[in-house]
Amino acid sequence: MVDVALQSEAAVTSAEASRAKALDRLRLGDRIFRILTRASALGVLAILGGVMVSLLIGSLPALREFGFSFLIEQRWNPVTEKFGALAPIYGTVVTSFIAMLIAVPVGLLIAVFLTELCPMWLRRPIGIAIELLAGIPSIIYGIWGLFVFAPFLQDTLQPFLISTLGNVPIVAPLFEGPPYGIGVLTASLILAIMVLPFVTSISRDVFDAVPPVLKEAAYGVGCTTWEVVRYVVLPYTRVGVIGGVMLGLGRALGETMAVTFVIGNAHKVSASIIAPGTTISATIANEFTEAVGELYTSSLIALGLILFFITFIVLAIARYMLLRIERRIG
Amino acid sequence: MATLYAARRRRNIVAMSLSLAATAFGLGWLVLILGALLWEGFSGLSLEVFTEMTPPPGSAGGLLNPLMGSLMLTALAVFIGTPIGILAGTYMAEYGRYDRLTSVVRFINDILLSAPSIVVGLFIYEVMVRPMGHFSGYAGAVALAVIVMPVVVRTTEDMLILVPNQLREAAAAIGLPRAFIIARVCYRAAKAGMITGVLLAVARISGETAPLLFTALNHQFWSTDLNGPIASLPVVIFQFALSPYKDWQKLAWTGALIITFTVLALSIIARALSARKQS
Numbered sequence: 001m002v003d004v005a006l007q008s009e010a011a012v013t014s015a016e017a018s019r020a021k022a023l024d025r026l027r028l029g030d031r032i033f034r035i036l037t038r039a040s041a042l043g044v045l046a047i048l049g050g051v052m053v054s055l056l057i058g059s060l061p062a063l064r065e066f067g068f069s070f071l072i073e074q075r076w077n078p079v080t081e082k083f084g085a086l087a088p089i090y091g092t093v094v095t096s097f098i099a100m101l102i103a104v105p106v107g108l109l110i111a112v113f114l115t116e117l118c119p120m121w122l123r124r125p126i127g128i129a130i131e132l133l134a135g136i137p138s139i140i141y142g143i144w145g146l147f148v149f150a151p152f153l154q155d156t157l158q159p160f161l162i163s164t165l166g167n168v169p170i171v172a173p174l175f176e177g178p179p180y181g182i183g184v185l186t187a188s189l190i191l192a193i194m195v196l197p198f199v200t201s202i203s204r205d206v207f208d209a210v211p212p213v214l215k216e217a218a219y220g221v222g223c224t225t226w227e228v229v230r231y232v233v234l235p236y237t238r239v240g241v242i243g244g245v246m247l248g249l250g251r252a253l254g255e256t257m258a259v260t261f262v263i264g265n266a267h268k269v270s271a272s273i274i275a276p277g278t279t280i281s282a283t284i285a286n287e288f289t290e291a292v293g294e295l296y297t298s299s300l301i302a303l304g305l306i307l308f309f310i311t312f313i314v315l316a317i318a319r320y321m322l323l324r325i326e327r328r329i330g
Numbered sequence: 331m332a333t334l335y336a337a338r339r340r341r342n343i344v345a346m347s348l349s350l351a352a353t354a355f356g357l358g359w360l361v362l363i364l365g366a367l368l369w370e371g372f373s374g375l376s377l378e379v380f381t382e383m384t385p386p387p388g389s390a391g392g393l394l395n396p397l398m399g400s401l402m403l404t405a406l407a408v409f410i411g412t413p414i415g416i417l418a419g420t421y422m423a424e425y426g427r428y429d430r431l432t433s434v435v436r437f438i439n440d441i442l443l444s445a446p447s448i449v450v451g452l453f454i455y456e457v458m459v460r461p462m463g464h465f466s467g468y469a470g471a472v473a474l475a476v477i478v479m480p481v482v483v484r485t486t487e488d489m490l491i492l493v494p495n496q497l498r499e500a501a502a503a504i505g506l507p508r509a510f511i512i513a514r515v516c517y518r519a520a521k522a523g524m525i526t527g528v529l530l531a532v533a534r535i536s537g538e539t540a541p542l543l544f545t546a547l548n549h550q551f552w553s554t555d556l557n558g559p560i561a562s563l564p565v566v567i568f569q570f571a572l573s574p575y576k577d578w579q580k581l582a583w584t585g586a587l588i589i590t591f592t593v594l595a596l597s598i599i600a601r602a603l604s605a606r607k608q609s
């Protein structure tokens with residue numbers, strides 16, 4: 001009897017000990033896992049910080065050499081090592097601006113079609129088809145733009161613009177020069193196609209989130225579909241739509257390969273939108289591997305820093321806007 | 331009264347026709363681009379494309395080395411980027427759902443998600459290529475991993491938040507520690523969505539060119555050495571398309587066709603996966 005009792009007591013203590021050990025092991029595993037996940041989350045922040053710091057360090061030689069004039073000088077001369085970022089900055093802003101000018105109304109209209117007009121069974125397929133435009137890699141837009149779209153524009157739209165708007169007094173300088181096919185306008189049109197799905201899918205999502213009661217009330221007092229969109233849906237979703245537009249703008253500003261193919265890589269600020277130009281990203285993509293000398297490389301990295309800075313601000317505004325509409329819709 | 335009504339109706343018809351036209355316009359581009367790709371690229375598609383090396387100008391060849399390079403770079407990038415992305419997403423959805431850190435990370439991650447990929451290339455050039463002294467496949471893979479990560483973080487967080495709390499509570503009630511609840515219960519419940527995220531990330535990087543231009547660079551011949559420059563499909567397309575040689579341009583179109591349909595197939599599969607989960 002005594003023996004058995006002793007034995008079972010020993011068994012109990014050993015079972016308890018192994019239980020405690022197992023618990024310790026689990027606790028340790030839990031703690032390690034928690035630390036790992038937290039470290040990874042911090043890693044996301046570290047990458048952003050790393051991008052900023054490394055670009056800043058890389059561009060120091062150029063910034064020290066040229067200072068503030070880097071931003072406002074047009075010259076870009078690898079031979080004499082004099083660099084200024086005005087032409088690429090100008091090209092980036094102009095191409096993105098024209099792209100948004102086209103993509104925003106078209107994107108919004110598609111979103112209106114998808115939420116108001118389209119038969120239910122067609123909504124998903126058409127929505128997916130538009131989003132596939134966003135899935136096509138940008139280099140594909142580039143090769144298509146260079147071999148198909150640019151020659152097409154050279155033969156049709158550009159001569160047309162030159163012969164009509166090119167003679168109208170005030171806007172004439174915009175359409176000066178021969179139709180090269182490639183150039184600022186071609187790049188802008190391709191950017192517009194690429195940005196379109198972003199504007200569309202976000203506007204569609206926020207349009208869908210409008211409470212049906214609001215729309216029904218407007219229809220109930222006899223509004224037409226257009227009036228419902230114009231006076232109910234758009235005011236309600238304005239913040240979200242602006243967010244979507246800014247997100248698209250962020251994409252357009254940083255887009256590289258498609259633009260590189262069709263912009264023409266000319267380092268000059270030209271009023272004409274059919275003339276070749278350059279953008280920040282196209283300059284970097286075209287010249288970085290061929291850049292010799294520290295100052296040249298550093299100037300290109302400084303361009304990258306400027307691009308990152310601009311897109312960061314635009315995307316931050318976009319996210320802030322989208323966050324606001326999310327909170328409102330809940 | 332009647333004229334006002336007619337005017338409103340007219341305006342409505344105009345607006346709605348415009349929205350119909352805009353949709354046709356948008357879909358038209360998709361058709362035009364895919365059509366051009368098929369037209370230009372399909373005739374070049376043959377077995378040689380997958381079995382032969384990139385040729386010198388003026389002779390026939392294939393895309394074997396860039397295809398291999400792209401596969402290796404993509405695989406390594408997913409291998410590096412996915413675990414970090416999943417862990418970060420896990421922190422945001424599970425351990426720190428109501429943390430201040432989480433909202434900051436979410437904000438920054440969303441910005442990284444749409445940050446220009448060429449800037450990522452410059453970043454990796456500064457932190458890897460320059461210290462190592464030479465271009466390398468590793469640098470290219472890390473650059474792609476930086477692009478993979480935010481996609482995975484985003485989908486992981488979104489999917490884990492959808493997992494019902496009762497599942498976590500039930501698992502906790504039988505005494506499972508947190509790490510086990512996450513790994514054995516939450517990950518399983520969110521599996522389809524998380525796989526979708528990885529597929530979308532693969533689709534995203536398989537066409538990326540800009541970050542590879544000055545990290546992995548390019549390689550004319552067969553090379554599987556990730557410690558040196560390595561060929562990849564997008565970069566070869568870039569080089570070949572801008573060359574004056576007709577057969578190089580032809581190969582570029584064929585490569586473009588391969589990339590596009592791979593990417594579109596991946597994103598359609600990803601959509602199908604997540605759609606099945608939702609319904």
